[in-house]
Amino acid sequence: MPILWKQISKGMRYFETLFLCLEETTKTNEKVTALIDYLSSVPDEDKMWMIGIFSGRRPKRTVSTKNLRRWAAEKAAIPLWLFEESYHIVGDLSETIALLLPPPAIEVQKSLNEWIQLILSLDKMEEDKQREIVFDAWDSLNTSSRFIFNKLITGGFRVGVSQKLMAKALAEFTHIDPSDIALKLMGEWSPLTYSFQSLLENEENEGSHSRPYPFHLAYSINEVTDLKGEPTDWVAEYKWDGIRGQAIFRHGHYFLWSRGEELITDKFPEFEHLISVIPPGTVLDGEILPFKDGLILPFQHIQTRVTRKKITPAILKVNPVVFRVYDLLEWEGKDIRSKPFIERRTLLDQLFASIDSYLPLQLSPVLPFDEFDELKILREASSENGSEGLMLKNKHSTYSAGRKKGEWWKWKIDPFTVDAILIYAQSGHGRRANLYTDFTFAVYSQEGDLLPFTKAYSGLTDKEFIEINQWIKKNTLERFGPVRKVTAELVFEIAFEGIQESKRHKSGIALRFPRMVRWRKDKVVAEANTLEDLQLLLKKSR
Amino acid sequence: MANKGLLVHTALGLYCPKADVYLDPWKPVKKAILSHGHADHARWGSSSYLCTPTAAPVIKYRLGDINLETLPFGEEKLINGVSFSFHPAGHILGSAQIKVSYKGEIVVFSGDYKTANDGFSEAFEPVKCHTFITESTFGLPVYHWQDQKWVFNEMQEWCKNNRNNGQLSILYGYSLGKAQRILQGLPESVGPIFTHSTIEAVLNVMRNQGVSLKNTVTVNEHLTRAELLSGVIIAPPAVQNSNWLKKFEPIRNGVVSGWMALRGARRRRNADKGFVLSDHADWEGLNEAIGLTGAENIFVTHGYTDILSKWLIDKGLNAHPLETNFEGDEVL
Numbered sequence: 001m002p003i004l005w006k007q008i009s010k011g012m013r014y015f016e017t018l019f020l021c022l023e024e025t026t027k028t029n030e031k032v033t034a035l036i037d038y039l040s041s042v043p044d045e046d047k048m049w050m051i052g053i054f055s056g057r058r059p060k061r062t063v064s065t066k067n068l069r070r071w072a073a074e075k076a077a078i079p080l081w082l083f084e085e086s087y088h089i090v091g092d093l094s095e096t097i098a099l100l101l102p103p104p105a106i107e108v109q110k111s112l113n114e115w116i117q118l119i120l121s122l123d124k125m126e127e128d129k130q131r132e133i134v135f136d137a138w139d140s141l142n143t144s145s146r147f148i149f150n151k152l153i154t155g156g157f158r159v160g161v162s163q164k165l166m167a168k169a170l171a172e173f174t175h176i177d178p179s180d181i182a183l184k185l186m187g188e189w190s191p192l193t194y195s196f197q198s199l200l201e202n203e204e205n206e207g208s209h210s211r212p213y214p215f216h217l218a219y220s221i222n223e224v225t226d227l228k229g230e231p232t233d234w235v236a237e238y239k240w241d242g243i244r245g246q247a248i249f250r251h252g253h254y255f256l257w258s259r260g261e262e263l264i265t266d267k268f269p270e271f272e273h274l275i276s277v278i279p280p281g282t283v284l285d286g287e288i289l290p291f292k293d294g295l296i297l298p299f300q301h302i303q304t305r306v307t308r309k310k311i312t313p314a315i316l317k318v319n320p321v322v323f324r325v326y327d328l329l330e331w332e333g334k335d336i337r338s339k340p341f342i343e344r345r346t347l348l349d350q351l352f353a354s355i356d357s358y359l360p361l362q363l364s365p366v367l368p369f370d371e372f373d374e375l376k377i378l379r380e381a382s383s384e385n386g387s388e389g390l391m392l393k394n395k396h397s398t399y400s401a402g403r404k405k406g407e408w409w410k411w412k413i414d415p416f417t418v419d420a421i422l423i424y425a426q427s428g429h430g431r432r433a434n435l436y437t438d439f440t441f442a443v444y445s446q447e448g449d450l451l452p453f454t455k456a457y458s459g460l461t462d463k464e465f466i467e468i469n470q471w472i473k474k475n476t477l478e479r480f481g482p483v484r485k486v487t488a489e490l491v492f493e494i495a496f497e498g499i500q501e502s503k504r505h506k507s508g509i510a511l512r513f514p515r516m517v518r519w520r521k522d523k524v525v526a527e528a529n530t531l532e533d534l535q536l537l538l539k540k541s542r
Numbered sequence: 543m544a545n546k547g548l549l550v551h552t553a554l555g556l557y558c559p560k561a562d563v564y565l566d567p568w569k570p571v572k573k574a575i576l577s578h579g580h581a582d583h584a585r586w587g588s589s590s591y592l593c594t595p596t597a598a599p600v601i602k603y604r605l606g607d608i609n610l611e612t613l614p615f616g617e618e619k620l621i622n623g624v625s626f627s628f629h630p631a632g633h634i635l636g637s638a639q640i641k642v643s644y645k646g647e648i649v650v651f652s653g654d655y656k657t658a659n660d661g662f663s664e665a666f667e668p669v670k671c672h673t674f675i676t677e678s679t680f681g682l683p684v685y686h687w688q689d690q691k692w693v694f695n696e697m698q699e700w701c702k703n704n705r706n707n708g709q710l711s712i713l714y715g716y717s718l719g720k721a722q723r724i725l726q727g728l729p730e731s732v733g734p735i736f737t738h739s740t741i742e743a744v745l746n747v748m749r750n751q752g753v754s755l756k757n758t759v760t761v762n763e764h765l766t767r768a769e770l771l772s773g774v775i776i777a778p779p780a781v782q783n784s785n786w787l788k789k790f791e792p793i794r795n796g797v798v799s800g801w802m803a804l805r806g807a808r809r810r811r812n813a814d815k816g817f818v819l820s821d822h823a824d825w826e827g828l829n830e831a832i833g834l835t836g837a838e839n840i841f842v843t844h845g846y847t848d849i850l851s852k853w854l855i856d857k858g859l860n861a862h863p864l865e866t867n868f869e870g871d872e873v874l
Contacts, residue, residue, distance in 0.1 A: 023805070023809075024808070024814060024815075076683065078683050079856065081852070082683060082849070082852075082853060085682070085849050086682050086683055086684050089682060089684075089846075090684055090804055090806070091806055092805065092806070095804070095805055096684060099684035099685075099686070099803065099804075100683055100684055462810070479848065
């Protein structure tokens with residue numbers, strides 16, 4: 001979307017325009033143009049904050065959202081319940097606040113950096129003083145600038161700027177190679193500690209020891225016939241359902257990064273011993289998996305490992321993990337990502353041959369096959385091995401940043417499905433703000449009770465949602481705030497990736513990634529699945 | 543309903559048993575009184591209809607050969623002792639609030655309304671009553687409309703910018719109501735206004751009834767791209783993403799609707815640009831209108847019924863949500 005840069009006076013308006021533009025267009029070229037326009041228009045500090053914000057390095061939160069909500073309700077002269085209802089419908093806290101506040105007294109222009117410094121200065125300030133400063137800011141910004149200001153406080157600029165896109169724009173702006181830029185953007189840096197110059201400089205610095213490589217990602221395929229070339233061009237592995245991790249061994253230090261570019265070294269202390277096993281100048285790519293007594297455990301076990309602040313010996317004992325390695329990115333201190341996959345894999349095999357079998361470190365096996373058709377059988381059997389399908393990797397592919405068609409494919413096993421009964425509906429957030437789209441589903445127990453067992457939000461078309469919404473309004477039995485209890489009449493097919501026991505749910509069951517696949521207009525409730533069916537699935541999946 | 547049974551809520555719609563009349567019924571009935579011609583209010587199949595004279599031609603055009611009577615704004619019609627009258631709702635041309643009174647008891651059904659004067663529809667007039675049945679399409683404090691002048695200015699800037707980029711501007715608005723408002727509100731400087739045929743059809747019905755509208759040209763194959771680029775196209779929302787548009791690429795989609803106030807709705811509609819312009823009252827408008835009726839009983843329909851009701855109850859009014867059968871939440 002072409003921007004009217006000339007119309008924008010200055011200050012944060014540049015960032016505001018960039019944000020709106022990024023949000024409104026889906027075209028890569030337009031996004032890159034907007035980013036470059038921004039970079040050419042603002043001072044270096046504002047460049048850095050932009051890069052930081054869009055790569056998840058937002059300024060520290062200095063005001064709690066609870067206070068923001070309270071203050072916004074106060075400023076808008078509405079009760080808190082009405083604020084919360086509005087928030088529920090708008091779906092975005094910053095936007096809700098921006099829309100609810102009365103128009104500004106006078107507009108003040110400050111740069112992005114100046115606003116952020118103001119927000120940072122609120123840290124550890126007395127609440128009353130904080131409130132006063134936030135009120136002043138709200139009073140001096142128009143609705144759309146307020147939205148950005150609120151976003152700067154709350155974080156969460158969820159906008160489509162991938163690492164690749166940012167690297168592309170910065171590369172065009174600075175005339176540095178995009179893959180070089182992508183690397184510089186990784187790891188531990190913040191707009192507070194780095195200047196735009198120092199980020200782009202080539203020299204090694206403290207941060208560069210821990211710096212991970214951009215992860216290579218896979219596209220999905222649905223049919224093995226989509227694979228190009230000969231079977232001999234491809235390597236098959238299992239696809240593991242854990243946390244993607246990159247383990248870095250450099251200069252006597254060890255770092256573990258997640259795919260979300262979070263440093264998770266402290267969450268997995270069992271890997272620290274690997275420093276004495278893996279030679280320095282090595283970077284491994286693999287999957288952290290919950291693993292006990294020779295078996296991969298359900299995903300929930302690893303969740304406790306990343307969500308807990310402190311990892312106690314008890315947690316280590318109950319939720320042990322392994323690092324299952326499938327790629328080698330750096331070897332003998334050299335970046336080997338441009339070597340073909342098969343060469344990297346050979347080096348990885350050699351590394352594993354040279355170290356003793358060491359429990360928390362495992363090699364993800366290569367699955368032999370001669371014909372593409374054999375992959376179908378391997379895929380069918382993959383769940384027995386605790387995996388969720390196959391990974392198919394082109395032997396000649398380099399390890400590039402992000403996704404690239406034709407290099408890595410994931411071929412997941414078909415999801416489980418059940419037919420369940422709609423019992424509660426709640427209006428959606430954001431894109432679906434004024435439609436009932438958040439549904440709770442139930443199945444009948446043997447005693448004839450309807451037991452809720454899952455929620456699902458997505459999977460139907462807008463048209464179907466509108467039809468269901470009309471039905472919901474005519475078939476509401478009870479209301480609890482934004483939730484409506486409806487007549488148990490509609491049946492939906494729910495797909496999910498896994499089923500687990502759960503003490504929190506009345507049904508005793510929890511699903512992974514549930515979503516609606518279709519509205520089974522052809523089925524009546526008596527034909528839906530039952531709790532017994534779900535318990536059977538649970539048994540089988542164990 | 544707490545109005546001594548003058549109006550009751552039935553499966554067919556709001557019903558006055560004493561007069562055997564339905565207001566905006568959603569199924570065929572014997573006698574229907576219509577607030578306005580939008581499809582979710584004026585439905586086919588009833589034996590007789592009553593509406594305002596300015597709303598009548600479009601309703602006839604849409605519902606075909608129906609038995610339709612008209613009643614001018616402010617005049618009374620007695621049906622079995624019950625008095626019915628129309629009062630401007632400011633929603634679209636000819637749109638009315640329906641006042642029902644019997645033995646001193648007054649109930650007003652708002653239909654759809656907006657309190658701001660758009661300069662084209664008959665301006666909203668508050669009506670004193672005991673019971674007010676109000677719509678609540680935008681009954682949330684996040685909805686606050688800008689003055690329409692500001693929006694039309696924004697539209698003009700947008701069209702100009704698109705033209706400079708060689709892109710054709712398409713503004714989407716409902717053919718009855720929004721299209722006329724855009725047409726009349728756009729500054730002359732945007733150039734000639736081209737219309738989709740369904741919009742032109744409604745415009746022509748209005749022209750034939752003597753309404754003064756700006757000149758328009760129906761989009762046709764003889765128009766060159768250069769000619770189209772010199773102006774702007776107004777099309778109904780249903781056309782967005784249809785084949786009809788393909789021949790106009792490159793284009794920019796500007797959706798004109800109150801829903802465009804929310805980013806989520808803009809994304810959902812795939813709008814390149816959302817113009818926040820509504821023919822419904824915003825939060826302040828609803829509250830103002832409700833206050834001006836002086837009604838002690840408020841029934842809230844069509845929209846954020848629960849939320850607005852609770853707000854009114856908090857303010858000490860006797861308010862209740864009223865479920866409607868109107869299709870879809872999104873009336874453009």
